[in-house]
Amino acid sequence: MFSFYRAVWWVAACCCLQACSSDPCTDYTADEEPKRSTQYNVTANSTLLCDLGLSTGWYRFTSAAGGEIPTTCPPQFACGTHEPMWLNGTHPVVEDGEVDRTVCVHHLDQSGSDCCGLQVNIRVRNCSGFYVYYLTSPPGCDMAYCAGTETPCPAGTTSSNSDFTPGCFTPNNPAVTTNTAAVIVPVLCIVFMLLFLGGGLILYKGKRYGHERSVHVSPSPVRRKYSVPTIDE
Ligand SMILES: *[C@@H]1O[C@H](CO)[C@@H](O)[C@H](O)[C@H]1NC(C)=O
Ligand SMILES: *[C@@H]1O[C@H](CO)[C@@H](O)[C@H](O)[C@H]1NC(C)=O
Ligand SMILES: *[C@@H]1O[C@H](CO)[C@@H](O)[C@H](O)[C@H]1NC(C)=O
Ligand SMILES: *[C@@H]1O[C@H](CO)[C@@H](O)[C@H](O)[C@H]1NC(C)=O
Numbered sequence: 001m002f003s004f005y006r007a008v009w010w011v012a013a014c015c016c017l018q019a020c021s022s023d024p025c026t027d028y029t030a031d032e033e034p035k036r037s038t039q040y041n042v043t044a045n046s047t048l049l050c051d052l053g054l055s056t057g058w059y060r061f062t063s064a065a066g067g068e069i070p071t072t073c074p075p076q077f078a079c080g081t082h083e084p085m086w087l088n089g090t091h092p093v094v095e096d097g098e099v100d101r102t103v104c105v106h107h108l109d110q111s112g113s114d115c116c117g118l119q120v121n122i123r124v125r126n127c128s129g130f131y132v133y134y135l136t137s138p139p140g141c142d143m144a145y146c147a148g149t150e151t152p153c154p155a156g157t158t159s160s161n162s163d164f165t166p167g168c169f170t171p172n173n174p175a176v177t178t179n180t181a182a183v184i185v186p187v188l189c190i191v192f193m194l195l196f197l198g199g200g201l202i203l204y205k206g207k208r209y210g211h212e213r214s215v216h217v218s219p220s221p222v223r224r225k226y227s228v229p230t231i232d233e
Contacts, residue, residue, distance in 0.1 A: 025127035035080030037065035064162035066148025
């Protein structure tokens, strides 16, 4: 009887540990690549993203571009890749748990570009505030999962969202600040040096005159003291 209950306890403990350790809402790989944004267009000479060989597992997209795989077909050369991968379906609510979904590859073949030319099966879960995706490798290069829809700030502007929209602004020209500091600090230094030197000179002169005076003053009364009585007497 005792060994039976102990066996049950061990089985329960193992199941609990298994369940706890495999919670995809806490056990996921964070992907921080902002170029996955649907608004990140590939420019000349830029390296294309390629998810070929991606290890199968739970992923969360954590870049400032946004955390959701888009549910509409992005144009080719968006998402920092040649053939963007998008979710052909809806995102689940929390109560749905894990759901099976299809990701389409915006593929280019002999007949032209096809928004769902190739397909990959994934799983999605709503973790109440963010989504996690169970992803596998696409069949080729350059294909990559899209994530997020934010636009990089225009050149010369910045934002508190890691230089992504919303809220792009032109920062205060740092050169101006540096120049102001570079002028004010030496000027203040020179002013203080002059004040210090001037004070030192005055002190020095004062001491010198004081010393000379005391030298001159002290013998004269002595001289007078001695000379006046000797002349008078
Ligand atoms: C990216 O290219 C698409 C056209 O393919 C264009 O509509 C979009 O405005 C571009 N986005 C940026 C941020 O340049
Ligand atoms: C791309 O590379 C070529 C040569 O490799 C160069 O001439 C060209 O200026 C580069 N373009 C950009 C936008 O960097
Ligand atoms: C999305 O998937 C459905 C099948 O579930 C398919 O009929 C449809 O063509 C796909 N969408 C696109 C844009 O290819
Ligand atoms: C997750 O599901 C809840 C409802 O259960 C919904 O309000 C929310 O918008 C969904 N998405 C995210 C990212 O939380």
